[in-house]
Amino acid sequence: MFTLLSNQPPVAMKPLPSMEFYKDNTNLKWIILVVSSIISISSIYYTNILVGQLKERERNQVNLLAKALEYASTDNQNEFLFITEEIINKNKSIPVILVDDKGIITSSNNIDLDSNLSKSKKDALLQLALASMKNTYPPIEIIFKDPVTNIIYGKNFVYYKNSSLLTQLIAYPYIQLSVITIFVFISFLAFNYSKASEQNRVWVGLAKETAHQLGTPLSSLMAWIEVLRDDPEIKNKGIVEELDKDIRKLRIVTERFSSIGSKPVLKSENIYMLISNVVSYLQPRVSSKINFEVYTLSETILAHVHAPLFEWVIENLCKNAVDSMGNSGTIAIKILRGNEDRVFIDISDTGKGIPKSNITSVFKPGFTTKKRGWGLGLALAKRIIEMYHEGKIFVKSSEENSGTTFRIELKSAGLA
Ligand SMILES: Nc1ncnc2c1ncn2[C@@H]1O[C@H](COP(=O)(O)OP(=O)(O)O)[C@@H](O)[C@H]1O
Ligand SMILES: [Mg+2]
Numbered sequence: 001m002f003t004l005l006s007n008q009p010p011v012a013m014k015p016l017p018s019m020e021f022y023k024d025n026t027n028l029k030w031i032i033l034v035v036s037s038i039i040s041i042s043s044i045y046y047t048n049i050l051v052g053q054l055k056e057r058e059r060n061q062v063n064l065l066a067k068a069l070e071y072a073s074t075d076n077q078n079e080f081l082f083i084t085e086e087i088i089n090k091n092k093s094i095p096v097i098l099v100d101d102k103g104i105i106t107s108s109n110n111i112d113l114d115s116n117l118s119k120s121k122k123d124a125l126l127q128l129a130l131a132s133m134k135n136t137y138p139p140i141e142i143i144f145k146d147p148v149t150n151i152i153y154g155k156n157f158v159y160y161k162n163s164s165l166l167t168q169l170i171a172y173p174y175i176q177l178s179v180i181t182i183f184v185f186i187s188f189l190a191f192n193y194s195k196a197s198e199q200n201r202v203w204v205g206l207a208k209e210t211a212h213q214l215g216t217p218l219s220s221l222m223a224w225i226e227v228l229r230d231d232p233e234i235k236n237k238g239i240v241e242e243l244d245k246d247i248r249k250l251r252i253v254t255e256r257f258s259s260i261g262s263k264p265v266l267k268s269e270n271i272y273m274l275i276s277n278v279v280s281y282l283q284p285r286v287s288s289k290i291n292f293e294v295y296t297l298s299e300t301i302l303a304h305v306h307a308p309l310f311e312w313v314i315e316n317l318c319k320n321a322v323d324s325m326g327n328s329g330t331i332a333i334k335i336l337r338g339n340e341d342r343v344f345i346d347i348s349d350t351g352k353g354i355p356k357s358n359i360t361s362v363f364k365p366g367f368t369t370k371k372r373g374w375g376l377g378l379a380l381a382k383r384i385i386e387m388y389h390e391g392k393i394f395v396k397s398s399e400e401n402s403g404t405t406f407r408i409e410l411k412s413a414g415l416a
Helices: 017-022 026-074 081-090 119-136 164-229 239-260 271-285 307-325 377-388
Strands: 096-100 105-109 140-145 152-160 267-270 290-296 301-305 329-338 342-348 392-399 403-415
Touching: 026 081, 026 096, 026 140, 026 152, 026 164, 096 119, 105 119, 119 152, 164 239, 239 307, 239 377, 267 271, 267 307, 267 403, 271 290, 271 301, 271 307, 271 329, 271 342, 290 307, 301 307, 307 329, 307 342, 307 377, 307 403, 377 392
Parallel strands: 290 329
Antiparallel strands: 096 105, 096 152, 140 152, 267 301, 301 403, 329 342, 342 403, 392 403
C-alpha cells in the first residue's frame, strides 16, 4: 500500500487527493478566534461606556459634597444643617481630601488608613494619596463668602479619585480579556491534542491490522515453499530461491508494520552495517546510473535503534532521493559521530531539491508533489526517529536543482 514497498506503486490504488482526513481544521480555529475577538472588543466598548457614566456620576457627587460644605460654612445656625451633614456622610465610596487655601489637609474621607499607624505615618500616607489625586482630577473649589457682604474670605479645595468600584470596573474588561485568551488557548491545545491522539490511533491501528492480516497468508506461503522445495520438477530451477527472497521481504514488511504498532525495543546496532544492508537491497532495484556512496568515520559506530524500523527510514529517504534525481545521480550517505554522544547520518542526493516554501511541509502526512505519491514516507520516518528513537530528522540543506541533504540524529551507543 505504500509506494516504498515496491518500486512501482500499485496501479489500482490511486492516491487520495491531498488526503482530506488529515487536513487541518483551520476554518474552525479562525471562527473561534474571530468570535472571541468580537466578544472581547464589545465587552471593552460597553464597559467603557459604563465607566464614563460612573465617572460623571462620581464627579457630580463630589460637586454636591463641595456645595454642602460651602453651605454648612456660611450658615452654621441653619435648620437644614442635617441635610448637608447627610450629604457629607452619605459619601461612603469616593476617596476625598479637603485642603485649605494654604494647601494643608484639613480632613479626609474613605481613604484606607490602618488605625494602628502613628500620626506621622498617617500624614505621610495622606500626602501620598493627595499627590495621586492631584494627578487624576482637577479639584473642586469651595468658596467661603460672608453671607451679608458677599465678600470672599477663604477658599478650600476638594480633591478626589475614583471609587474602588470604578477602579474595578476599569480593570474588569482586561481581566475578562485575559480569561478569554487563556480559555481559547487551552481549547486550542485540547483540540490539537485530541486530534493528534486520534491520528495516532489511526496510524497504530492500521499498522497493527496490516501486520495481522499479512501474517496468515505469509505462514501459508512459507509452508507451500517447503512443499515446492521437494518437488522434483521445480527443484534446481532457481524458482524456489526467488520465491524465498520475496517471502523474506514480505516478512520484513510484516515485521515493520507490527513494530510500528507497538513500542519497539531498541538495541545497540552497527549503523554502518544496517545502512549497507539497505543499500545492497536497493542498488539492484534502481537505475544503474544511480550511484550509492556510503562514508563512515568508523565501521563500528553503534547506536540504539530498532533495526527493521531504522532500515525502513533509510529506505524511505533513499527512495525519495532516487525520485528526486530522475534517472541518474549520486546518493551519498555519511555516518558521523557528533559531540555529546550523538550519531549523525546525512543522506544527500543530487536531485531537484525542495523549494524553500515546502521545507516545513515535507514531514506532514499527506504532503506530496508526486503524481503517485502518498506523502507518508517522511511522516513515517519522522515518527520512527522522533517517537521511537528520541532522535531528530530534518532537512539539513536543500538547493533547487542541485540537491538535498536530510540529517538523522541518534543517541550513540559507542563503538563496537
Ligand atoms: N530528497 C528529496 N528531494 C526533493 N524533494 C523531496 C525529497 N524528499 C522528499 N521530498 C519532497 O517531500 C515530499 C514528501 O515525501 P514523502 O513523505 O516521502 O512522500 P512521497 O514520496 O509519497 O511524495 C515529496 O513529494 C517531495 O516533494
Ligand atoms: Mg517518499
